[in-house]
Amino acid sequence: MTSLSILDLSPVPAGGSAAQSLRNSLDLARHADTLGFTRYWLAEHHNLANIASSAPDIMIGQIAAVTKNMRVGSGGVMLPNHAPLMVAERFKVLEALFPDRIDLGLGRAPGTDHVTSIALRRRQDVREDDDFLDRFQELLLLENNGFPKDHPFSSVHAMPNDVTLPPIFLLGSSDYSAQLAASIGAGFSFAHHFASHDAADAMRIYRERFQPSQHLAMPFAILATAAVVAENADEADHLASTIDLNFVRRAKGVYAPLESPEVAMAYDYSPADRERIKENRKRLSVGTPAMVKERLDALVETTLADEVMITTMLYDHEARKRSYTLLAEAFSLTAAHAKSPA
Template sequence: MTESPSQGKLKLSILDIATIMTGRSAAETLKDSLDRIQLGDQLGYTRYWFAEHHNTENQVSTSPEIMIANAGAHTKNIRVGAGGIMLPNHSPLKVVENFLTLEAMYPKRIDLGIGRAAGTDGLTALALRRSRDAVNSYDFPEQLDETLAFFSKDFPSDHPFSQITPFPGESSMPDIYMLGSSNGGVQFAIQKGLGFVFASYLAPHLAVPMLRAYKENFKPSKFLSKPQSMMSMIVITAETDEEAQYLAGPVELFWAKLQTSGTIPTFPTLEEASRHTYSPAEESARKQNKDRFIIGGINKVAAQLERLAEQAMIDEVMLLDFYTEKDASHNAYRLLAKAFLQ
């Protein structure tokens, strides 16, 4: 894994789940993603990751590998990767072949983030895996071991897969990270000596303790000699606190509805969010969700990011994009780059 020493400034990266905003099409959403990654490349962001979700009406992030290939072709320096590949949905060999191919196409620029969840509902998981036994069994540890062994070509000689050579064989390995939103993923990252990314927006109260535990207990491996960790978070920023709060209206409402309705709602517009009257249940959810987001003017946000990074013992944060307006999104990334990267 590529390692870079801390330069005293926080490194910034972007996580894209390709949410289709109201009034946009899937094609426009994918074009917006490409424009965003090119901006990140120009501004000096470290990496740009695509998530994997299935059977989610307002998300088009079903095929991270394809999106990575397209992004790599239109950028020069920024690392591109998956955040992540939901390993239970895939054959380890096929994941390795895909990412060795990407690494051959864009050497030293590819990241593989590995998740333990399905990223979808049970029926869709069955359609992906083609077997009820595969859906109902838990064999992630074996899947991860196979994936790592294929990459490092070190199956025991008596293992049947030792006779299989993933191609393109001359490719270097991508950088490999475990994803986590609980205490499960971090244990694999520690024991296998992999990078680690914690989704703080899913479990904000666990983010700091899990990232500190990773840093303090990491075991060096052939993949990584020193711990390398990140926190992914939802950040909404602008020049002023007032503008940032207005821009955050849709994501706050979306999460409140998500938790109170039990279904994935359509992503609201700025106007809808500003006019919405919260029900008591939604208002309660909104208050409970406050730690999922960092919202504010750039000075306030920069200070919060620095404080969180110090507490979590990290030198890089991954920003989950939840802006409804393209101009506001680009402006925010420019403000953050000016604060940390330039």
């Protein structure tokens, strides 16, 4: 049976507030915890008016405190924005408070625009090149006390030092993170909801090149994808129009709060806009519970994903909750599915 999880960006609707969106995430997490979802991951984005999820480590603690069944984690911490020691200590604290329930998902992108990424890192050694691998290796060395004795960091210990880091997942939208996750024996989560790279190819590379580690003996791959479920196909399509408009705006560099389906349906789309929507819908599962289950089952068969993680960016919070409820029912989830190990 396919395990299902949730990726939450705390979407901000037009006319709403980011503060309420964060509270909506707590409400959705409580609800999902009773439905049988395996994980609840929080994203990291900055300087975007339509996304309130900017501090996943804080939200992980809040959500873990009000749930009991699901694993809770980051999808992900954008490592270029953070000193590895801070990441290690924050997630060790979370693991200490909620043992065996925390996941550490790490991303390579900054999760924002170039100027904001500089503002995030201005007190660190800002580099123009990609230093994700350097930061990731530093994180592992801190965890394993692997610095040589003559290295300045050999005496630095991520506290609490009697707690290990939670399971590490590398996030990616191409084959780069798939290869890296395989080489160090970590879990892998592929961002099918926005990637142009073929998901099946990335998953195949990850499995073929996986090297067992002290943390993970076998490859474990999560497919993150977008879905909208409603009682009938017309209603699902209506709700998904919010995503259509959001995607068109993003392509033009506009990250406005999510509009209602009514506003989205009335929008004056150009032929190019409609072509973008058509292409994006290929990555989006929309319809009745049976329709979406069939689509997700096909994705699992193609990618051999061990788990599917669903993101649902809707204008109406109750519609978003209902979408996840219908999805859980379609897959016959129960609370017993939660806390599945990586």
